[in-house]
Amino acid sequence: MTGPTTDGTRAVTALDTTTDRLRVRGLDTGPADQVENVVVLVHGNLSSSEFFRRQLEALPDGWRGIAPDLRGFGGTDPAPVDATRGVRDYSDDVLSLLDALGVARAHLLGWSLGGGVVTQAALDRPSAVASLVLVDPVSPYGYGATRADGSRLADDDPGAGAGLANPRLVELLAAGERGEEDPSSPRNVMNGLYFAHGFRSPDEEELLTAVLSTRTGDDHYPGDAAPAAGWPSTGPGTRGVLNTLAPKHFDTSALTSLSDDGRRPPVLWVRGEHDAIVSDAAALDLAVLGGAGVVPGWPGEQEYPVQPMVAQTRAVLDAYAAGGGSYREVVLDAGHSPHVERPEEFAAALREHLEAAGPSGRG
Template identity: 55%
Template sequence: MQITDVRDKGEPVVFLHGNVSSSAFWHTTLTRLPDRYRPVAPDLRGFGGTDPLPIDATRGLRDHVDDVAALLRALGIERAHLVGWSMGGGVAMQYLRDHPAAVRSMTLINPVSPYGYGGTHGVEGTLNSPDGAGSGGGTANREFVARIAEGDRSEDSAVSPRSVLANCYGKAPWRPEHEVAYVEAMLTTRTGDDHYPGDSVLSSAWPGVAPGKRGVLNSMSPVHFRVDDVHLVEPKPPVLWFRGEDDVIVSDTSMFDLAHLGAIGAVPDWDGTPAQPMVAQTRHVLNRYAEEGGSVREVAVPGAGHAVHLERPDEFIAELLDVMTV
């Protein structure tokens, strides 16, 4: 596992990046972190400079959790603040579920729903189909996957990595200062059945594909990943939920959810399957965490998208420092 660990002293803060990215997406945040903290930003399995280990999707996000736990043991870190963006938010929630005493605080930035990504409806994450149809490796855009594998740095398609960065990661059109570095980070994504997007199987339920057992998108499928019982952990560290209101990736009307795309006519033969209310599901689970005695603060940022920590870096660091001093 490749990591950014720039200080050997201070309160440890572990930064967990999202899907199709790497630790490079934390650079802006790391430069703003006061000296009293020790930032650790690993490349998660399948991204950045990691070894080509496969992802066992039947374990949900626990391959990533176990990697992070092993890293912290190697660094001699017993307790840390966790900061998870997108998929990394799911890793953080699973880490809290598995190692509650090791978490000082948890910050979630536009996290994957506690019920996984795709294939559910309602605030309690009810499966649309027992096999998880509409989630997993078969839901990825194949041209986008191919362009990652080819190392495409162009803007000649709406599904080139550079175009997806500009139009989906931030509020479109997002042209960040470190755009070149972010595109390069996206291109480190390992592709194939063992990584991104993963394998898939045919389903009799709409849209005709269900998750397989390998790869990153399947690891976030609701048949493999579900942390809606996080309210049971003890002790309960304080939680910050920081999100962009104009996120098109993690949303109640996500442009990456096939059910929502079917509803707007972008995916054919839609049968009325409802879109996944990702934000409402996260709020439902965190409200229960608060009802059971946990501290939760939700901060919704207008005019910001999925990479809200990069679009509003000063606002984000202020909220992060606040929750880490609770």
């Protein structure tokens, strides 16, 4: 079933498509033969397409929303992740999904890790992108171990990647733990880090199920680790999700020159004002943790500075605009998940962006 439901929202159905890379599942508003006015919504780490259900329901008439589960999340095949390619295993999967569905050009929306995925897809196939929507995206220089200008602290990226993942969280994810007695439980991590102001989603159980769909291990979450010469003596390996964002593997700052024969797609940047995961002093930034004494031995700001993630994103988007592109920044009173915490405000910003950007067309 497609079209509006009895309460006026869009009907959301299951996506189940086999591409030339893997079997992709997720959510879709249809109709299946609509290849114009398409929005593709790509989720972040420790989540799935379920985090976009309410936004799919709120899409304007005439727009098709497709939210795939990335490999290793939700119902999509758990193919291994080669982190040496950055996020290209994910972005290539998204592009192959568009091919399988016959969609030549779409509006690409990415949240957190998904922001890096859709940016990489745009860089690799500019003609496929009608516009970009970046929701609390990972910095263009990855997560951890970079200076303000994006330069890397060292060749082995100390402190980035899978080596510092919380082993207790990994254990509880693998066990499917739904309780909240353990401080590291998936429920507590979701409610404490994804959301601000003590927000509890009315869809909490469904969202927790999405978090628990995360595959664990060296090929998925968190990935493998490697020794590093500098503090904290661990760095990224070559497999799994957290290593895809290590600066040695990931850099999407070439967004500054993105164009398709001179056409520069408009960008909407939506972020939560109280984001604890992606900010200029992120709660998970190793330098922040070191400065607070949580991780001992921090060598200080000179040697291991805090990564200003929002400032890095803004600098790249400013350069994109200076080169003839355009972007709009929307800041909502939310944490890392403004589409969940402030669904109506987010939907309004997305609707305005889509109307201004225009239809995706057939390429």
